[in-house]
Amino acid sequence: MDFSYKEKGLIASLGVTLLIFGWYLYGAFLNLSLNPEPPGFGEIIILIIWVAVLESIIQGFLASKNKSQLEDERDKLIEKVSYRYGYYFLSACIWFLMAQILLDTRFDHLPVLTTPYGMLHLLLLFFVLAEVTNFVVQLYYYRKGF
Amino acid sequence: MSQQTLAEKVGVTRQTILAIEKDKYSPSLEVSFKISNVFKVSLENVFNYE
Numbered sequence: 366m367d368f369s370y371k372e373k374g375l376i377a378s379l380g381v382t383l384l385i386f387g388w389y390l391y392g393a394f395l396n397l398s399l400n401p402e403p404p405g406f407g408e409i410i411i412l413i414i415w416v417a418v419l420e421s422i423i424q425g426f427l428a429s430k431n432k433s434q435l436e437d438e439r440d441k442l443i444e445k446v447s448y449r450y451g452y453y454f455l456s457a458c459i460w461f462l463m464a465q466i467l468l469d470t471r472f473d474h475l476p477v478l479t480t481p482y483g484m485l486h487l488l489l490l491f492f493v494l495a496e497v498t499n500f501v502v503q504l505y506y507y508r509k510g511f
Numbered sequence: 512m513s514q515q516t517l518a519e520k521v522g523v524t525r526q527t528i529l530a531i532e533k534d535k536y537s538p539s540l541e542v543s544f545k546i547s548n549v550f551k552v553s554l555e556n557v558f559n560y561e
Contacts, residue, residue, distance in 0.1 A: 369526045437523040438539055439530065507526075510535020 370431040371440060372507050377423040379500040385416050386493040393486045397477040409489075443506045451499035458491035521545045
């Protein structure tokens, strides 16, 4: 299958996001407890640095292999539409979380999620999933056509 | 004329020219006019509305 420069970049971003945040969130949700240590900002910052470094290396490598990194009207349109889907997804997740907090009974079977640590990681999960939605929608439109 | 040459003259990517050719993308009026200018023909000779 032949991928364009944009598609390769998107696949790389998707891979890095899933790998780093997936690994982190998997570990975090496995170790959730009702009396956790306070969430450490250091961990999150290290995570973001990892993503930024890996992204820079991969995007730099892809850019060196492609002489033209021009972004045209089609790219901007696809990006705009994908951000809209990402926004809808994130909004739905935030409304879901707000409803859970207001109703105060829905997390009965998973009380660890009501702790600040659980909430923080749920929010992080929603942000990551919104970003994944953005990448997947872009890839879909590049493949299907727009 | 190759897709790459046309793309460079119009100021879009080769993938966009490919998508226009395959009828997978409707270009803006500006890009449509640029394409017809490259071929020195009127817009109706390059594009038609179905």
